[in-house]
Amino acid sequence: MEPDQEYVWFDHLPTRYPWSSLWYGFYRCECAALRSNEPACPVCGRTSPCEPIDPSRLGEPPTYVTPGAEGRYEDYVYLELIEREWKRPTLDVETLPRPRVAGRHMADKVGIVLLFWTYFESRIDRLIDLGLSYRPAEEAENLRIRYRSVGARMDRLYKILFATTYNADLADAGYAPIASLLQEIQTRRNAFAHGDPVAIDDSLVERLVTALRIEHLSWIAAYNRRLSVLRARTDVERGD
Incomplete structure (x- = not known):
């Protein structure tokens, strides 16, 4: 990875290519x-x-x-909604007052983080579904019910299915900065949802958007990594 180049990934898309083109070619x-x-x-x-x-x-x-x-049509929709919000002109702070705490203020484009996290949760669910597909149906359903939150699925359920965590998977695959960013987004998004609107500031929004392409590649790397391990384990159990 070369971060300095990735930070402007969206400036190098072919003409008329939307941000959902992150899925193109895969x-x-x-x-x-x-x-x-x-x-x-x-x-x-x-x-x-x-x-x-x-x-x-x-x-x-x-x-x-x-x-x-892509797993479903919505994978394109989320990325294009994030793009639309990023390209939206900045609102006049007089028409939409933004909370300020100790000199910090809520990001004008706070919706980008909220949209991204919903999209991210859906991809974590896709990884979890991959792991559960190798389990008996009744056990898989019980695990889905027991571990409902994305945090529990990224950590405890991920460990049950894959003997590691999602963030550890990213770090092992060379995407430690993305794992760190995701942890920060999760923490700040939760703080926002529980009464701290300034937890999501302009800096977080900008860092998320500029890292979006690398984050996309990191998820694909984690998916293929888990699939490879599951297939190998199944082959051993079959004696292939």
């Missing part, structure tokens, strides 16, 4: 890994994206159809 391999244009899948090693649509047509270039790496 697709789901047959093994369920999320990959882009690397020569081989980082999980199963497959070099082609999937089986050709019609492998019987010898002598012709194969045609592939690959499912996108």
Whole structure:
């Protein structure tokens, strides 16, 4: 990672590319890994994206159809809502008074952090669903009920499923700064929700937006890392 370049990632998007284009070029391999244009899948090693649509047509270039790496339509919506809020003109402080405490004030674009955290929670749930898919249905449902909050799922439930935590996964994959930023966002977002509106300030909003691309890549790295471990564990249990 080269932070100085990533801080302006949105200034280098092709013309008319929305922020949801962070998902562009990523697709789901047959093994369920999320990959882009690397020569081989980082999980199963497959070099082609999937089986050709019609492998019987010898002598012709194969045609592939690959499912996108995003989990649902809302993955695009959240990113475009965050982009829209970022590009919104700053409001006149006289028309929308912002709380101030000891010289600090609530971010004008506080909604970016709130939107991001909802989007982030949905991706943590996707990771948890991956782990639970390797468990018996009744056990999986009980674990979902017992660990409802995102904090519990990132830590305690993640440990049950993967023998580590989400933030530790990021650090091990080389994304320690993102893990640290996520911890700060979680703390400040919770403070905001419990009566401290100035907990989310302009600095936090700017740091989140400029790190959004790296955060996106870090989540994909964690997803593939967990999938790889789960597949290997299953192969051992089967004796493959």
